[in-house]
Amino acid sequence: MAPAADSMTQAEAARLLAEAQDRFIASWGRMGSAWGISRTMAEVHALLYVTGEPMNTDEIMERLAISRGNVSMSVRALLDWGVIQKTHKRGDRKDYFQAEQDVWTMLRAIARERIKREVDPLLQSLDEIRELTPETTKATPEDLAALNQRLDAVTECFELLSVLSQKFAGPTGAGLKTAAKLLAKMPTRSGGDAGGKDAS
């Protein structure tokens, strides 16, 4: 539209935009891989988030210099996580993908999925293990009793986590943002801890 801007040319602006996007994509990818998500998948997500635009497979391929198959798989995984959506354009048979634009909604989806995929299975294992180790009060050697105690401590802790995720990240939840804001406002009195052992 306007041929040139005040303080920079369109070309300059475009270069800047691309560079900033690339850097964000790289950072997000790095963080993703530290958290057990494949770097590329995180990068695809970052690209879709940072542009905000729906993009098709070919555009993603080209921008990230990755193969068609890789895009297909990453995009499918992101759909499974619920952090991107499939959209369409009139008169275009290609699939377009668009990232959830609200950061809190995005984090909520991630939290929900991680709990479902990783915490819940752990809890189930813990239950199974717990069934192995009877607690016939007397007769049970003290080692078994101590084991049970430790197992129970872990279980209790992760069950609480799972319940919290239901409450705040679940489909009817109150929202992660609410939770975070609440916590941030909470007074910090080291003495007030509910559990005995505290500030190390």
Add this chain to the structure above:
Amino acid sequence: MAPAADSMTQAEAARLLAEAQDRFIASWGRMGSAWGISRTMAEVHALLYVTGEPMNTDEIMERLAISRGNVSMSVRALLDWGVIQKTHKRGDRKDYFQAEQDVWTMLRAIARERIKREVDPLLQSLDEIRELTPETTKATPEDLAALNQRLDAVTECFELLSVLSQKFAGPTGAGLKTAAKLLAKMPTRSGGDAGGKDAS
């Protein structure tokens, strides 16, 4: 001590104990690797946690069937994370390692480290990127403005996370357990969300 127990022999109890421990170690290792921690490192941690006993390198090697070098590296990483401690036994030159026994204290250490290692660097990158993209109010093409808005949204969100971790997981923090319990008690009214977009 006592030659036999009521409902099971010592041998039975020992076998049970070992199996339950092994299963816990395997589960913990699986969970660790889903979260970007090496499986072995998580397993060493699980072993030390579940036995509760201080163990030396040779004992860990044998129990987990891994090499000396691997134990050395895993143990060092766990020390860095602050989830195990080095101890000693009189008249024994070997190092012994013992896991933090309080689950919440342990989770707190993990949360603190992850924020420090992964969130804080992300925030720094975001700052740097943000400096690339000036906001000279007018003149700035709308794409750059939109980018800045998205970058800011992510920054705000992770900054809140970082602050929270200071508050609850930091050395003078109020304790993760407190935070979790508080949240669990909070009423769940979907309408109460502070951010506009909510229950999907």
Add this chain to the structure above:
DNA sequence: GTCAGATTTCAAAAATCATTGAAAAACCCC
């Protein structure tokens, strides 16, 4: 200062995980 035991380091090997590309399947407009 020396020595034996204990730990760390690190290059090479093994194992795991991610990526490609081409073939197959699905899709859809006429």
Add this chain to the structure above:
DNA sequence: GGGGTTTTTCAATGATTTTTGAAATCTGAC
């Protein structure tokens, strides 16, 4: 239902991470 387009799948390849084991370093008692 044919023909072109788009997407998915998956075996093979490539890249990365993890593990090993032996050499180097450290440690503390004597």
